[in-house]
Amino acid sequence: MRLVLIDEIHRLNPCTTTGAQSTDLLKDLTERIGATFMYAGIDVTSTALFSGVRGAQLAGRASLVECGVFPARLGTSEPFKDLVTGMERALDLRRHRPGTLPGLASYLHERTAGRIGSLARLIRQAAITALTEGTERITRTTLAGIRLDHLAEQHHRPTSRHKAPAR
Template sequence: MPTSPWSGPGPRSGCRNGGCSRRSRFASRNARWPGNDTFRRSSPACPAARAARGCRGPRTRWSVRWVIGWRPRPTSALLQVGRTCHLAETARTGIRDQVPVAYVLVPPGASAKTLAAEFARFLGIPLTHRMTQAQIMTSVCHTYTQAGVRLVMIDEIHRLNPRTSTGAEATDLLKDLTERIGATFVYAGIDVTSTPLFTGIRGAQLADRATLIDCDTIPARRGTSRPFRDLTAALEACLDLEQHRPGTLPRLAPYLHTRTAGRIGSLARLLRQAAITAILDNTERITKASLEAITLDHLAEDHHRPRYPASPATRRRRNGNSDGPPARAEPA
Protein backbone atom coordinates (compact mmCIF):
# COMPACT_ATOMS: atom_id res chain seq x y z
CA MET A 1 0.00 0.00 0.00
CA PRO A 2 1.61 3.31 -1.00
CA THR A 3 1.96 6.20 1.39
CA SER A 4 -0.65 8.89 0.83
CA PRO A 5 0.72 12.17 -0.54
CA TRP A 6 -1.63 14.09 1.80
CA SER A 7 -0.25 12.79 5.08
CA GLY A 8 0.75 15.60 7.36
CA PRO A 9 4.27 16.18 8.65
CA GLY A 10 5.50 14.83 11.91
CA PRO A 11 5.99 16.73 15.16
CA ARG A 12 8.14 19.84 15.08
CA SER A 13 11.80 19.33 15.79
CA GLY A 14 13.73 21.42 18.27
CA CYS A 15 15.89 23.18 15.70
CA ARG A 16 14.65 26.69 16.26
CA ASN A 17 16.84 27.42 19.31
CA GLY A 18 19.98 25.89 17.87
CA GLY A 19 21.41 22.43 18.13
CA CYS A 20 21.20 21.62 14.41
CA SER A 21 22.66 22.88 11.17
CA ARG A 22 21.13 25.65 9.09
CA ARG A 23 20.52 23.19 6.25
CA SER A 24 18.46 20.91 8.50
CA ARG A 25 16.51 23.94 9.81
CA PHE A 26 15.73 24.96 6.27
CA ALA A 27 14.67 21.44 5.25
CA SER A 28 12.50 21.06 8.35
CA ARG A 29 10.68 24.38 7.96
CA ASN A 30 10.40 24.06 4.20
CA ALA A 31 8.69 20.69 4.58
CA ARG A 32 6.29 21.96 7.24
CA TRP A 33 4.89 25.02 5.45
CA PRO A 34 2.01 25.14 4.85
CA GLY A 35 1.62 22.51 7.56
CA ASN A 36 -2.05 22.79 8.44
CA ASP A 37 -5.46 22.89 6.83
CA THR A 38 -5.32 26.59 5.96
CA PHE A 39 -7.42 26.27 2.84
CA ARG A 40 -10.13 24.29 4.64
CA ARG A 41 -10.46 26.89 7.40
CA SER A 42 -10.46 29.89 5.07
CA SER A 43 -13.67 31.04 3.47
CA PRO A 44 -12.44 31.19 -0.17
CA ALA A 45 -12.08 27.43 -0.34
CA CYS A 46 -15.52 26.69 1.11
CA PRO A 47 -17.20 25.89 -2.25
CA ALA A 48 -14.55 23.29 -2.99
CA ALA A 49 -14.36 22.09 0.60
CA ARG A 50 -17.99 21.02 0.42
CA ALA A 51 -16.87 18.28 -1.94
CA ALA A 52 -14.68 16.84 0.82
CA ARG A 53 -17.44 16.63 3.41
CA GLY A 54 -18.94 13.57 1.79
CA CYS A 55 -15.98 11.46 2.87
CA ARG A 56 -16.57 12.09 6.58
CA GLY A 57 -19.91 10.38 6.99
CA PRO A 58 -20.54 6.64 7.24
CA ARG A 59 -19.83 4.55 4.18
CA THR A 60 -22.84 3.72 2.07
CA ARG A 61 -23.42 1.62 -1.02
CA TRP A 62 -24.24 4.64 -3.12
CA SER A 63 -21.58 7.12 -4.14
CA VAL A 64 -21.87 10.90 -4.23
CA ARG A 65 -20.77 12.83 -7.31
CA TRP A 66 -19.52 16.39 -7.60
CA VAL A 67 -18.38 18.27 -10.69
CA ILE A 68 -16.17 21.23 -9.90
CA GLY A 69 -15.69 23.74 -12.67
CA TRP A 70 -12.58 25.85 -12.30
CA ARG A 71 -10.90 28.72 -13.98
CA PRO A 72 -7.19 28.14 -14.75
CA ARG A 73 -5.17 26.25 -12.09
CA PRO A 74 -7.67 23.72 -10.73
CA THR A 75 -5.11 21.26 -9.39
CA SER A 76 -3.82 23.37 -6.48
CA ALA A 77 -7.19 23.72 -4.76
CA LEU A 78 -8.25 20.18 -5.68
CA LEU A 79 -5.22 18.71 -3.92
CA GLN A 80 -6.07 20.81 -0.87
CA VAL A 81 -9.54 19.25 -0.88
CA GLY A 82 -7.93 15.82 -0.92
CA ARG A 83 -5.55 16.75 1.88
CA THR A 84 -8.43 18.07 3.97
CA CYS A 85 -10.35 14.82 3.59
CA HIS A 86 -7.25 12.75 4.34
CA LEU A 87 -6.48 14.62 7.56
CA ALA A 88 -10.12 14.52 8.67
CA GLU A 89 -10.36 10.77 8.08
CA THR A 90 -7.04 10.14 9.82
CA ALA A 91 -8.20 12.17 12.83
CA ARG A 92 -11.50 10.27 12.92
CA THR A 93 -10.04 6.77 12.75
CA GLY A 94 -6.61 7.34 14.31
CA ILE A 95 -5.03 5.20 11.59
CA ARG A 96 -2.19 6.96 9.79
CA ASP A 97 -1.27 4.12 7.43
CA GLN A 98 -4.35 4.38 5.21
CA VAL A 99 -5.31 5.82 1.84
CA PRO A 100 -8.80 7.35 2.13
CA VAL A 101 -8.26 9.65 -0.87
CA ALA A 102 -7.40 8.70 -4.44
CA TYR A 103 -6.26 11.12 -7.13
CA VAL A 104 -6.48 10.22 -10.82
CA LEU A 105 -5.37 12.41 -13.70
CA VAL A 106 -7.22 11.87 -16.98
CA PRO A 107 -4.54 11.40 -19.66
CA PRO A 108 -4.94 13.14 -23.04
CA GLY A 109 -7.03 11.06 -25.44
CA ALA A 110 -7.78 8.56 -22.70
CA SER A 111 -9.52 5.34 -23.61
CA ALA A 112 -11.47 3.24 -21.15
CA LYS A 113 -8.57 0.85 -20.60
CA THR A 114 -5.92 3.54 -20.13
CA LEU A 115 -8.18 5.37 -17.68
CA ALA A 116 -8.73 2.17 -15.71
CA ALA A 117 -4.95 1.68 -15.67
CA GLU A 118 -4.57 5.16 -14.11
CA PHE A 119 -6.90 4.12 -11.29
CA ALA A 120 -4.79 0.99 -10.74
CA ARG A 121 -1.49 2.89 -10.89
CA PHE A 122 -2.42 5.18 -7.99
CA LEU A 123 -2.68 2.29 -5.52
CA GLY A 124 0.17 0.34 -7.11
CA ILE A 125 -2.01 -2.47 -8.45
CA PRO A 126 0.22 -4.66 -10.66
CA LEU A 127 -0.89 -4.82 -14.28
CA THR A 128 0.18 -6.88 -17.26
CA HIS A 129 -0.26 -6.26 -20.96
CA ARG A 130 -2.51 -9.30 -21.25
CA MET A 131 -5.05 -8.05 -18.75
CA THR A 132 -8.36 -7.03 -20.24
CA GLN A 133 -10.34 -3.97 -19.28
CA ALA A 134 -12.80 -6.10 -17.31
CA GLN A 135 -9.97 -7.67 -15.32
CA ILE A 136 -8.47 -4.28 -14.52
CA MET A 137 -11.87 -2.98 -13.46
CA THR A 138 -12.45 -5.93 -11.13
CA SER A 139 -9.02 -5.49 -9.54
CA VAL A 140 -9.50 -1.74 -9.13
CA CYS A 141 -12.94 -2.00 -7.53
CA HIS A 142 -11.81 -4.76 -5.15
CA THR A 143 -8.62 -2.93 -4.09
CA TYR A 144 -10.31 0.45 -3.64
CA THR A 145 -13.01 -1.13 -1.49
CA GLN A 146 -10.52 -3.06 0.64
CA ALA A 147 -8.32 0.04 1.06
CA GLY A 148 -11.28 2.05 2.34
CA VAL A 149 -11.06 4.84 -0.23
CA ARG A 150 -13.63 7.48 0.71
CA LEU A 151 -12.91 10.21 -1.87
CA VAL A 152 -11.93 9.73 -5.52
CA MET A 153 -10.73 12.90 -7.26
CA ILE A 154 -10.58 12.84 -11.06
CA ASP A 155 -8.68 15.80 -12.47
CA GLU A 156 -8.69 17.24 -16.01
CA ILE A 157 -12.15 15.84 -16.68
CA HIS A 158 -12.58 18.33 -19.54
CA ARG A 159 -10.27 16.11 -21.61
CA LEU A 160 -13.09 13.60 -22.04
CA ASN A 161 -15.33 14.05 -25.06
CA PRO A 162 -18.41 11.80 -24.94
CA ARG A 163 -19.11 12.61 -28.60
CA THR A 164 -16.23 10.39 -29.72
CA SER A 165 -16.23 6.61 -29.41
CA THR A 166 -13.12 6.60 -27.20
CA GLY A 167 -14.47 9.34 -24.94
CA ALA A 168 -17.85 7.63 -24.70
CA GLU A 169 -16.25 4.41 -23.49
CA ALA A 170 -14.18 6.29 -20.90
CA THR A 171 -17.29 8.11 -19.69
CA ASP A 172 -19.15 4.81 -19.33
CA LEU A 173 -16.19 3.46 -17.34
CA LEU A 174 -16.47 6.31 -14.85
CA LYS A 175 -20.20 5.69 -14.51
CA ASP A 176 -19.55 2.00 -13.75
CA LEU A 177 -16.88 2.89 -11.17
CA THR A 178 -19.23 5.22 -9.30
CA GLU A 179 -21.72 2.38 -8.99
CA ARG A 180 -19.19 -0.22 -7.84
CA ILE A 181 -17.08 1.87 -5.44
CA GLY A 182 -18.84 3.37 -2.42
CA ALA A 183 -16.98 6.68 -2.35
CA THR A 184 -17.49 10.34 -3.16
CA PHE A 185 -16.41 11.12 -6.71
CA VAL A 186 -15.17 14.62 -7.53
CA TYR A 187 -14.63 15.51 -11.18
CA ALA A 188 -12.56 18.66 -11.67
CA GLY A 189 -11.96 20.50 -14.93
CA ILE A 190 -11.67 23.88 -16.58
CA ASP A 191 -14.91 25.44 -17.85
CA VAL A 192 -16.69 22.10 -17.88
CA THR A 193 -20.02 23.69 -18.80
CA SER A 194 -18.61 24.89 -22.13
CA THR A 195 -17.13 21.49 -23.04
CA PRO A 196 -19.00 18.51 -24.57
CA LEU A 197 -18.95 16.83 -21.14
CA PHE A 198 -22.61 17.63 -20.42
CA THR A 199 -23.91 17.13 -23.95
CA GLY A 200 -25.62 14.09 -25.43
CA ILE A 201 -27.15 11.13 -23.66
CA ARG A 202 -24.06 10.35 -21.59
CA GLY A 203 -23.57 13.99 -20.67
CA ALA A 204 -27.19 14.17 -19.52
CA GLN A 205 -26.63 11.14 -17.28
CA LEU A 206 -23.62 12.81 -15.67
CA ALA A 207 -25.45 16.12 -15.25
CA ASP A 208 -28.39 14.29 -13.65
CA ARG A 209 -26.18 12.48 -11.12
CA ALA A 210 -23.69 15.21 -10.18
CA THR A 211 -23.79 18.57 -8.45
CA LEU A 212 -21.94 21.40 -10.18
CA ILE A 213 -19.73 23.72 -8.11
CA ASP A 214 -18.42 26.69 -10.05
CA CYS A 215 -15.19 27.99 -8.52
CA ASP A 216 -13.54 31.19 -9.64
CA THR A 217 -10.54 33.13 -8.37
CA ILE A 218 -10.70 34.56 -4.85
CA PRO A 219 -12.23 38.05 -4.80
CA ALA A 220 -10.70 40.83 -2.75
CA ARG A 221 -14.12 41.67 -1.32
CA ARG A 222 -17.38 39.75 -0.99
CA GLY A 223 -19.94 42.03 0.56
CA THR A 224 -18.60 43.12 3.91
CA SER A 225 -16.01 40.33 4.11
CA ARG A 226 -12.50 40.23 2.69
CA PRO A 227 -11.86 36.58 1.78
CA PHE A 228 -8.46 37.16 0.18
CA ARG A 229 -7.22 39.09 3.20
CA ASP A 230 -8.43 36.28 5.48
CA LEU A 231 -6.61 33.70 3.37
CA THR A 232 -3.43 35.79 3.47
CA ALA A 233 -3.65 36.06 7.26
CA ALA A 234 -4.12 32.28 7.56
CA LEU A 235 -1.08 31.64 5.38
CA GLU A 236 0.99 34.10 7.41
CA ALA A 237 0.12 32.19 10.57
CA CYS A 238 1.82 29.15 9.03
CA LEU A 239 5.14 30.94 8.50
CA ASP A 240 8.06 29.85 10.67
CA LEU A 241 10.21 32.98 10.30
CA GLU A 242 11.85 34.35 13.42
CA GLN A 243 11.96 38.05 12.42
CA HIS A 244 8.68 38.28 10.53
CA ARG A 245 6.21 40.81 11.90
CA PRO A 246 2.63 39.51 12.24
CA GLY A 247 0.15 41.51 10.20
CA THR A 248 2.60 42.35 7.41
CA LEU A 249 0.98 40.15 4.77
CA PRO A 250 -2.64 41.12 5.55
CA ARG A 251 -1.62 44.77 5.11
CA LEU A 252 -0.18 43.80 1.72
CA ALA A 253 -3.38 41.97 0.71
CA PRO A 254 -4.32 44.51 -2.03
CA TYR A 255 -0.85 44.21 -3.54
CA LEU A 256 -0.86 40.41 -3.27
CA HIS A 257 -4.29 40.20 -4.89
CA THR A 258 -3.11 42.33 -7.80
CA ARG A 259 0.10 40.36 -8.07
CA THR A 260 -1.53 36.91 -8.06
CA ALA A 261 -4.92 37.80 -9.62
CA GLY A 262 -6.58 36.09 -6.65
CA ARG A 263 -5.25 32.61 -7.53
CA ILE A 264 -4.46 30.28 -4.64
CA GLY A 265 -1.64 28.50 -6.46
CA SER A 266 0.15 31.71 -7.38
CA LEU A 267 -0.23 33.10 -3.86
CA ALA A 268 1.08 29.93 -2.22
CA ARG A 269 4.09 29.80 -4.54
CA LEU A 270 4.87 33.48 -4.01
CA LEU A 271 4.82 33.24 -0.21
CA ARG A 272 6.66 29.93 -0.18
CA GLN A 273 9.46 31.23 -2.37
CA ALA A 274 9.66 34.42 -0.29
CA ALA A 275 9.91 32.35 2.90
CA ILE A 276 12.66 30.16 1.43
CA THR A 277 14.58 33.25 0.32
CA ALA A 278 14.20 34.82 3.77
CA ILE A 279 15.66 31.71 5.39
CA LEU A 280 18.57 31.45 2.97
CA ASP A 281 19.61 35.12 3.18
CA ASN A 282 19.18 35.15 6.99
CA THR A 283 16.65 38.00 7.01
CA GLU A 284 13.92 35.73 8.45
CA ARG A 285 11.06 37.97 7.32
CA ILE A 286 8.97 38.79 4.24
CA THR A 287 8.67 42.34 2.95
CA LYS A 288 7.16 43.93 -0.13
CA ALA A 289 10.65 44.38 -1.57
CA SER A 290 11.38 40.66 -1.22
CA LEU A 291 8.05 39.82 -2.84
CA GLU A 292 8.81 42.14 -5.75
CA ALA A 293 12.08 40.30 -6.41
CA ILE A 294 10.28 37.01 -7.07
CA THR A 295 9.13 36.08 -10.57
CA LEU A 296 5.83 34.21 -10.66
CA ASP A 297 4.19 32.16 -13.37
CA HIS A 298 3.48 33.76 -16.74
CA LEU A 299 -0.28 34.09 -16.14
CA ALA A 300 0.20 36.00 -12.88
CA GLU A 301 3.01 38.16 -14.27
CA ASP A 302 0.96 38.98 -17.36
CA HIS A 303 -1.93 40.07 -15.13
CA HIS A 304 0.37 42.12 -12.91
CA ARG A 305 1.98 44.03 -15.76
CA PRO A 306 0.09 47.09 -17.08
CA ARG A 307 -1.96 46.44 -20.19
CA TYR A 308 -0.83 49.60 -21.92
CA PRO A 309 2.76 50.84 -22.14
CA ALA A 310 3.60 53.96 -20.21
CA SER A 311 3.81 57.22 -22.08
CA PRO A 312 7.23 58.82 -22.69
CA ALA A 313 6.46 61.50 -20.08
CA THR A 314 5.62 58.83 -17.50
CA ARG A 315 8.81 56.90 -18.27
CA ARG A 316 10.91 60.07 -17.88
CA ARG A 317 9.19 60.85 -14.59
CA ARG A 318 9.92 57.33 -13.32
CA ASN A 319 13.55 57.69 -14.33
CA GLY A 320 13.86 60.97 -12.42
CA ASN A 321 13.88 63.29 -15.43
CA SER A 322 10.94 65.69 -15.05
CA ASP A 323 12.36 68.62 -16.97
CA GLY A 324 10.30 67.85 -20.03
CA PRO A 325 11.35 66.40 -23.37
CA PRO A 326 14.90 66.93 -24.54
CA ALA A 327 15.47 69.99 -26.75
CA ARG A 328 15.69 69.37 -30.45
CA ALA A 329 19.01 69.95 -32.11
CA GLU A 330 19.20 73.07 -34.25
CA PRO A 331 19.67 72.37 -37.91
CA ALA A 332 23.13 73.17 -39.20
Protein backbone atom coordinates in the same frame (compact mmCIF):
# COMPACT_ATOMS: atom_id res chain seq x y z
CA MET B 1 -23.38 13.13 4.90
CA ARG B 2 -20.43 11.96 2.85
CA LEU B 3 -18.54 13.98 0.29
CA VAL B 4 -16.21 12.64 -2.37
CA LEU B 5 -14.04 15.35 -3.94
CA ILE B 6 -12.19 14.58 -7.16
CA ASP B 7 -9.79 17.29 -8.27
CA GLU B 8 -8.13 17.79 -11.65
CA ILE B 9 -11.19 16.36 -13.44
CA HIS B 10 -10.31 18.38 -16.55
CA ARG B 11 -7.52 15.87 -17.17
CA LEU B 12 -10.03 13.07 -17.70
CA ASN B 13 -10.74 12.35 -21.36
CA PRO B 14 -13.53 9.79 -21.86
CA CYS B 15 -12.53 9.48 -25.54
CA THR B 16 -9.36 7.52 -24.62
CA THR B 17 -9.35 3.94 -23.35
CA THR B 18 -8.02 4.87 -19.91
CA GLY B 19 -10.33 7.88 -19.70
CA ALA B 20 -13.34 5.77 -20.71
CA GLN B 21 -12.53 3.23 -17.98
CA SER B 22 -12.12 6.01 -15.42
CA THR B 23 -15.38 7.65 -16.49
CA ASP B 24 -17.20 4.31 -16.21
CA LEU B 25 -15.75 3.83 -12.73
CA LEU B 26 -16.89 7.29 -11.63
CA LYS B 27 -20.37 6.61 -12.99
CA ASP B 28 -20.51 3.30 -11.10
CA LEU B 29 -19.26 4.90 -7.89
CA THR B 30 -21.86 7.67 -8.02
CA GLU B 31 -24.59 5.02 -8.34
CA ARG B 32 -23.27 2.75 -5.58
CA ILE B 33 -21.90 5.07 -2.92
CA GLY B 34 -24.28 7.12 -0.80
CA ALA B 35 -22.29 10.32 -1.12
CA THR B 36 -22.25 13.63 -2.88
CA PHE B 37 -19.61 13.72 -5.59
CA MET B 38 -17.86 16.99 -6.30
CA TYR B 39 -15.56 17.29 -9.29
CA ALA B 40 -13.15 20.20 -9.48
CA GLY B 41 -11.34 21.23 -12.61
CA ILE B 42 -10.28 24.05 -14.85
CA ASP B 43 -12.43 25.13 -17.80
CA VAL B 44 -14.16 21.74 -17.97
CA THR B 45 -16.68 22.80 -20.60
CA SER B 46 -13.90 23.26 -23.16
CA THR B 47 -12.44 19.78 -22.57
CA ALA B 48 -13.61 16.40 -23.86
CA LEU B 49 -14.94 15.62 -20.37
CA PHE B 50 -18.62 16.05 -21.29
CA SER B 51 -18.42 14.89 -24.91
CA GLY B 52 -19.36 11.54 -26.45
CA VAL B 53 -21.58 8.87 -24.88
CA ARG B 54 -19.56 8.49 -21.68
CA GLY B 55 -19.08 12.22 -21.29
CA ALA B 56 -22.82 12.74 -21.69
CA GLN B 57 -23.45 10.21 -18.91
CA LEU B 58 -21.07 12.06 -16.63
CA ALA B 59 -22.59 15.41 -17.60
CA GLY B 60 -26.05 14.01 -16.82
CA ARG B 61 -24.95 13.37 -13.24
CA ALA B 62 -23.26 16.70 -12.60
CA SER B 63 -24.27 20.30 -12.10
CA LEU B 64 -21.76 22.89 -13.21
CA VAL B 65 -20.83 25.56 -10.70
CA GLU B 66 -18.50 28.15 -12.15
CA CYS B 67 -16.06 29.69 -9.73
CA GLY B 68 -14.20 32.89 -10.32
CA VAL B 69 -11.14 34.20 -8.62
CA PHE B 70 -11.01 34.46 -4.85
CA PRO B 71 -12.73 37.76 -3.96
CA ALA B 72 -10.91 40.50 -2.10
CA ARG B 73 -14.20 41.55 -0.48
CA LEU B 74 -17.50 39.78 -0.02
CA GLY B 75 -19.97 42.06 1.71
CA THR B 76 -18.25 43.18 4.87
CA SER B 77 -15.82 40.26 5.00
CA GLU B 78 -12.39 40.07 3.39
CA PRO B 79 -11.94 36.41 2.39
CA PHE B 80 -8.68 36.96 0.50
CA LYS B 81 -7.13 38.75 3.49
CA ASP B 82 -8.31 35.89 5.72
CA LEU B 83 -6.65 33.41 3.36
CA VAL B 84 -3.40 35.42 3.41
CA THR B 85 -3.56 35.50 7.22
CA GLY B 86 -3.89 31.71 7.34
CA MET B 87 -0.99 31.25 4.95
CA GLU B 88 1.15 33.62 6.97
CA ARG B 89 0.42 31.66 10.16
CA ALA B 90 1.84 28.55 8.47
CA LEU B 91 5.18 30.26 7.82
CA ASP B 92 8.11 29.17 9.97
CA LEU B 93 10.40 32.14 9.48
CA ARG B 94 12.14 33.36 12.64
CA ARG B 95 12.30 37.05 11.73
CA HIS B 96 8.99 37.45 9.91
CA ARG B 97 6.63 39.96 11.55
CA PRO B 98 3.08 38.57 11.89
CA GLY B 99 0.57 40.81 10.14
CA THR B 100 2.96 41.82 7.35
CA LEU B 101 1.25 39.76 4.65
CA PRO B 102 -2.36 40.56 5.64
CA GLY B 103 -1.30 44.22 5.52
CA LEU B 104 -0.32 43.61 1.89
CA ALA B 105 -3.56 41.80 0.98
CA SER B 106 -4.63 44.39 -1.62
CA TYR B 107 -1.24 44.23 -3.31
CA LEU B 108 -1.24 40.42 -3.17
CA HIS B 109 -4.75 40.24 -4.65
CA GLU B 110 -3.78 42.57 -7.49
CA ARG B 111 -0.49 40.75 -8.06
CA THR B 112 -2.06 37.26 -8.18
CA ALA B 113 -5.37 38.27 -9.78
CA GLY B 114 -7.07 36.60 -6.80
CA ARG B 115 -5.84 33.14 -7.83
CA ILE B 116 -5.11 30.92 -4.85
CA GLY B 117 -2.48 28.87 -6.71
CA SER B 118 -0.62 32.02 -7.74
CA LEU B 119 -0.79 33.34 -4.17
CA ALA B 120 0.52 30.06 -2.74
CA ARG B 121 3.41 30.02 -5.22
CA LEU B 122 4.25 33.66 -4.48
CA ILE B 123 4.34 33.18 -0.71
CA ARG B 124 6.20 29.85 -0.97
CA GLN B 125 8.85 31.32 -3.28
CA ALA B 126 9.18 34.42 -1.08
CA ALA B 127 9.70 32.15 1.95
CA ILE B 128 12.35 30.15 0.09
CA THR B 129 14.06 33.40 -0.92
CA ALA B 130 13.92 34.63 2.69
CA LEU B 131 15.55 31.39 3.86
CA THR B 132 18.25 31.26 1.19
CA GLU B 133 19.14 34.93 1.67
CA GLY B 134 19.16 34.49 5.45
CA THR B 135 16.65 37.26 6.17
CA GLU B 136 13.94 34.84 7.29
CA ARG B 137 11.25 37.42 6.72
CA ILE B 138 9.00 38.35 3.81
CA THR B 139 8.65 41.98 2.80
CA ARG B 140 6.95 43.71 -0.08
CA THR B 141 10.36 44.05 -1.71
CA THR B 142 10.86 40.29 -1.46
CA LEU B 143 7.42 39.69 -3.00
CA ALA B 144 8.02 42.21 -5.80
CA GLY B 145 11.16 40.33 -6.81
CA ILE B 146 9.34 37.03 -7.34
CA ARG B 147 8.20 36.13 -10.85
CA LEU B 148 4.85 34.43 -10.98
CA ASP B 149 3.02 32.16 -13.37
CA HIS B 150 2.13 33.51 -16.79
CA LEU B 151 -1.55 34.21 -16.01
CA ALA B 152 -0.72 36.26 -12.93
CA GLU B 153 2.10 38.12 -14.65
CA GLN B 154 -0.12 38.83 -17.64
CA HIS B 155 -2.84 40.21 -15.34
CA HIS B 156 -0.55 42.28 -13.15
CA ARG B 157 0.23 45.60 -14.76
CA PRO B 158 2.11 47.81 -12.32
CA THR B 159 0.43 51.14 -11.74
CA SER B 160 2.32 54.30 -10.94
CA ARG B 161 2.21 53.55 -7.23
CA HIS B 162 3.96 50.19 -7.82
CA LYS B 163 6.55 51.29 -10.36
CA ALA B 164 10.13 51.65 -9.33
CA PRO B 165 11.44 55.21 -9.64
CA ALA B 166 13.19 56.03 -12.93
CA ARG B 167 16.94 56.33 -12.77
